Amino acid sequence: xxxxxxxxxxxxxxxxxxxxxxxxxxxxxxxxxxxxxxxxxxxxxxxxxxxxxxxxxxxxxxxxxxxxxxxxxxxxxxxxxxxxxxxxxxxxxxxxxxxxxxxxxxxxxxxxxxxxx
Amino acid sequence: xxxxxxxxxxxxxxxxxxxxxxxxxxxxxxxxxxxxxxxxxxxxxxxxxxxxxxxxxxxxxxxxxxxxxxxxxxxxxxxxxxxxxxxxxxxxxxxxxxxxxxxxxxxxxxx
Numbered sequence: 001x002x003x004x005x006x007x008x009x010x011x012x013x014x015x016x017x018x019x020x021x022x023x024x025x026x027x028x029x030x031x032x033x034x035x036x037x038x039x040x041x042x043x044x045x046x047x048x049x050x051x052x053x054x055x056x057x058x059x060x061x062x063x064x065x066x067x068x069x070x071x072x073x074x075x076x077x078x079x080x081x082x083x084x085x086x087x088x089x090x091x092x093x094x095x096x097x098x099x100x101x102x103x104x105x106x107x108x109x110x111x112x113x114x115x116x117x
Numbered sequence: 118x119x120x121x122x123x124x125x126x127x128x129x130x131x132x133x134x135x136x137x138x139x140x141x142x143x144x145x146x147x148x149x150x151x152x153x154x155x156x157x158x159x160x161x162x163x164x165x166x167x168x169x170x171x172x173x174x175x176x177x178x179x180x181x182x183x184x185x186x187x188x189x190x191x192x193x194x195x196x197x198x199x200x201x202x203x204x205x206x207x208x209x210x211x212x213x214x215x216x217x218x219x220x221x222x223x224x225x226x227x228x
Contacts, residue, residue, distance in 0.1 A: 004160075031214055042220045043161075043206065056215055091160055097214065103149040103168040106216060108160030 002026070004109035006092050012115045018080040021112045024073055025094030033106060034067055034077050035091040043091075049075065050097065082116045089113050119144040123207050123219035130226050136194040138222050140181075140207035143188065148209040150174075150183050150190040155204045155221070164192075164205070197226045 005024040013019055025032050033048040047057040052069045060067070064083070069075040079086055093106040124139035142150065149168045153161040165174030170185035179194045190207060207219040 033216065043218045045216065045218075048215065050214060055213070093160070095214075103166070103210070105151055105153075105163040105166055106161075108153075108162070110158075110160050 004092055004094050004107050006090075006109035006112050008112060009110065010113045010115075012117065013082060014117050015083055016081045017116075018078065019082045019086075019114060019116075021077040021090050021092075021114070023075045023077075023092030023109060025075070025092070026107055027073065028096070029094035029107070030097035031095045031104075031106075032069060032075050033093040033095075034075070035093065036088045037091060037111070038088045046077070084116045087114055087116050119148070119209060119211055119215070119217040121207050121209055121217050121219040123205075123222050125220075125222070127223040127225060130197055130224070132199055132226055132228050133196045134226075136192070136197045136201075136224070138192040138205055138207075138224070140190045140192065140219060141188050142190065142207075142209050142217075144209055144211055144217075146212045148211045150181070151208045151210065151216075152179070152181055152190070152192050153206040153208060153218075155206065161206060197224070199226045199228050202226045 167183035
């Protein structure tokens with residue numbers, strides 16, 4: 001079975017440019033999560049969706065960040081304009097919501113390594 | 118809000134040594150608890166989980182027991198291998214479906 005698919009795997013761009021990261025969750029999963037990982041701050045939850053609806057976006061750093069989930073099989077995380085401090089590995093994860101939704105693990109993609117010059 | 122505190126690393130052990138990585142949590146209600154492992158250049162992978170008090174999760178020789186009285190979920194392995202070298206994350210998931218992760222503990226096993 002295909003896992004969570006993220007694209008691109010690597011992105012290098014200049015400060016001020018728009019960056020769009022993409023994620024395809026595992027088919028049938030109800031929840032989708034976006035995380036950012038850096039050495040300094042560890043793994044941070046940015047936003048998560050349930051049935052395509054954003055539930056908690058309190059981790060989104062600022063207005064330059066936005067995330068959408070137009071359908072059950074696709075999500076984007078956009079940064080506009082990008083800044084060097086946005087450089088990090090961005091992970092997407094998805095999970096089922098069976099049994100109340102709390103006992104299902106998350107399945108992570110391999111991440112997008114983003115470098116803003 | 119919810120929080121997870123992990124033993125600080127890095128941890129360096131010799132092959133066949135005993136491993137313990139401590140994890141404690143703070144959460145309302147009855148969260149599910151997880152250990153994930155991350156290898157270089159990859160995403161996190163589920164290692165084991167426990168969904169209620171006194172449950173023991175186990176996988177690949179690793180074990181952790183959900184201790185509600187001490188709000189802990191310590192990871193143990195009796196004999197580590199070089200291939201266990203990775204970063205280990207303790208996590209909880211609350212009733213709203215939101216997950217909280219610890220800071221991760223880097224384990225290096227030397228032959």
